Amino acid sequence: MIFDTHAHYDDEQFDVDRENLLREIFSAGIGNIVNVGANMVTSRQSIALAKAYPEIYAAVGVHPSDIDCLNEEAYKELREMAAQEKVVAIGEIGLDYYWDKEPEVQAAQREAFKRQLALAREVKLPIIVHSRDAAKDTMDILAAEEPVENPGIIHCYSYSVEQAREYVKMGYYIGVGGVVTFKNAKALKQVVEEIPLERIVIETDCPYLTPEPNRGKRNASLYLPYVVEKIAEIKGLTDAEVEDITFANAKKVYGL
Ligand code: NI
16 A cells, blocks of 8 residues: 655645545555645645545645745644644645745745744654755754654655765655656655665655656646656565555654
8 A cells, every 4th residue: 555645635736526536546555645734724624634534634834935824823723733633744844945045035934944843843743844955954954953753754855865864864754756757866766776765755745746657747646656666666676565665654754
């Protein structure tokens, strides 16, 4: 069975067929999904999906490109949501310097990241980190934290092998999705090769980042076998071994 550790089934691209699609997914060997919030609205929607489907769990948090919505009231609601049943992580949170280049905006992102990190520590949940074009600042912030046993996932990992090793040392899991099937994804393939499978979790980030051979289409957990296959090929393992170990990893990181 496959555990999709990062999906966005609240996305409007799924409005046309969400229920049928999810039913198809759960009968096609996908055991569980964590639906990840990116702002207050989608965090609430993630909880609603977790309530509606036994196989779905929720993460609540505000993505670095959405931090305008974060006022004191929002932080209070995040804390309340974090305490709800089936909420298994704070995320996705982090830094995105690809979309936001202004120094003041980036400083605000760091503040929002640190504050949500503090919330995660307070409620004792792992974090799901979104980090793009912000390798150094992300590492600096996370390395400055008091170490914990189960800090979380570096989602859609896009940095160096050296840094992946560092995150693994800190206790993080590395999130690998459709990108690993792309021809030009040399660095990520190298990361998969070098990092123990016991530290890798599988994700779609759907509706985005669809693996080959469906690249460009709407992504869904149904395409995860392509990701499993590629990891198995890189690691010299069977697909079943990759499924079993990454499924166990996902349960461990989310405390299930
Ligand atoms: Ni995401």
